[in-house]
Structures are given as C-alpha cells and as structure tokens.
Amino acid sequence: MGNVAYAVLSSDEQEVSIMEKKIQWETELVHALQRSKVEKRPILLDFHNPH
Amino acid sequence: MDTVTYPQQSVVTFIEHNLIPLRVGSDTQPLASDFAVTWTPTLVLLDPQGKEHHRTVGFFDAEALIPSLLLGLGKVEYDSNKFKEALGYLEKLLAEYPESDSAPEAIFLTGVNRYKSTGNPLPLKEAYEQLQRMYPASTWTKRAYPYRLLG
Structure with missing residues (x-):
C-alpha cells in the first residue's frame, strides 16, 4: 500500500454519509x-x- | 455559513422544499451592483420576476436562518396581497421559533396582514399588545405603538 492513506467507514458512518444532503445551488x-x-x-x- | 449553517440537514430540507437556492460571489457583476451588495453574507429573497422582498446581512445559525426565511416567504406573499398564504408562513414562524429575532417583526406583519385582509383595525391593536407583552424592548413594539389607540 506504500504511503497511501485511506480510511474505512463503518456501516453507521456510511449510512450517515449516504443520507446527508447538500444544498444544490444554482x-x-x-x-x-x-x-x-x-x-x-x-x-x-x-x-x-x-x- | 458554509461550515456551520448550510450543512445542517434542517436547513438543507427547508431550503430545498421552499426556495430556489442561487449562490454567487459578491464580486459577480452586474448582480452585485444591481442589488447594491457591500458586505457578505448578504441573503436576498426574490419573487419569480426577480423582485426583492427580504434581505439580511451577516451570519445566521440554523435556528436564526429558518425563521428569517419564513419571514421572507411571508413578505413575498404579503407583497402580492396573498394574505392567507403570508399568514401561513408567519404563524409557522411564531409557533416554531417564538424566541427568534424574526418573531417581533412577524407579529407586526401578522397584524398588518389581518387588517389589510379584513379592513378591521383591531388586529393592529392586538399585534401591539402582543408585542408589548412578549417583546417590550423590540423596535417593532415601538413601531406598533400608535396602534394602541385603535379599536
């Protein structure tokens, strides 16, 4: 993997990440x-x- | 606003359900000049014809932004003589955010709305009395002061 940093999201974190919405600005x-x-x-x- | 207010899911949901969000830099011309923008953040509510009805300058957290936007939505309807629709927004503001800085103006505008929709001046006096009782130091209480003599 060398020096590549990465993070593994827990299932709860993945769910929050999927659910969170952002304002879609024109x-x-x-x-x-x-x-x-x-x-x-x-x-x-x-x-x-x-x- | 970007780090504190706009990521709040209550804010995202409110804006997406009630408004068309448009974002430009304060140096974007001719918009910045057309709207005489001199400081950021400046938030302006426009009707579908592009006419301004409500403006704020400076930071708002979620608990202040949503009632401010409800007040603005009420102004958009009120300015179009849609008094029932305006009252809907104002009553929601007063029911859900009675402690917000937007509440006193909402009471004032509620009184004006009810007067203009019925011709009965009593709601103006009631608005003053409510302001005097709940927000005695508000500028909107001072502005409604003459209404104490009505009815």
Missing part, C-alpha cells in the same frame, strides 16, 4: 428565475465572499 440568475416560475418558489440569492 449559479446563474436566469436559470433560478426559470425554475422559480415553473416550481412556484421564491429565490434565495446568497452573495458570498469568493475569497
């Missing part, structure tokens, strides 16, 4: 507006620090 206003009209949900626009 990155273009035009796409968000299209989805907002179709899905009838307002837009959460987050201006973040890019640096």
Whole structure:
C-alpha cells in the first residue's frame, strides 16, 4: 500500500454519509428565475465572499 | 455559513422544499451592483420576476436562518396581497421559533396582514399588545405603538 492513506467507514458512518444532503445551488440568475416560475418558489440569492 | 449553517440537514430540507437556492460571489457583476451588495453574507429573497422582498446581512445559525426565511416567504406573499398564504408562513414562524429575532417583526406583519385582509383595525391593536407583552424592548413594539389607540 506504500504511503497511501485511506480510511474505512463503518456501516453507521456510511449510512450517515449516504443520507446527508447538500444544498444544490444554482449559479446563474436566469436559470433560478426559470425554475422559480415553473416550481412556484421564491429565490434565495446568497452573495458570498469568493475569497 | 458554509461550515456551520448550510450543512445542517434542517436547513438543507427547508431550503430545498421552499426556495430556489442561487449562490454567487459578491464580486459577480452586474448582480452585485444591481442589488447594491457591500458586505457578505448578504441573503436576498426574490419573487419569480426577480423582485426583492427580504434581505439580511451577516451570519445566521440554523435556528436564526429558518425563521428569517419564513419571514421572507411571508413578505413575498404579503407583497402580492396573498394574505392567507403570508399568514401561513408567519404563524409557522411564531409557533416554531417564538424566541427568534424574526418573531417581533412577524407579529407586526401578522397584524398588518389581518387588517389589510379584513379592513378591521383591531388586529393592529392586538399585534401591539402582543408585542408589548412578549417583546417590550423590540423596535417593532415601538413601531406598533400608535396602534394602541385603535379599536
């Protein structure tokens, strides 16, 4: 295996990893507006620090 | 927000169910100029036409972000004269997050909503009385002060 580091997840950790979801951010206003009209949900626009 | 708030599953679920999440850098033009963004994080709620209805600046943890977003969703509906839908969001905020910083404004807006939907000024007075009882130091209690004379 040399110096390759790796970790084995326990079955519980694998389950948590699979279950956890992340916010799927749009990155273009035009796409968000299209989805907002179709899905009838307002837009959460987050201006973040890019640096 | 990235390390503390957004990974919270309650936040992920709330945003995915109620909003279209859009994220851009604060240097993204012309958006940053169009929305006069000068600090981060700045969160803005927009309707499907791109019109702004709610804005916050600065960090929120999950327990503060969700009620703030509920307030914003209520404002989107209220600004479209959808008073019943607005009240749904405001009542959920007050029932589930009564200790949040968004609660006093939600009580104020609930009173205004009920007045505008019925023409009866009594809900404005009730909103003031509730604010005075629960949040006497809030700026929203001060703003509702004239309503004590109604009814």
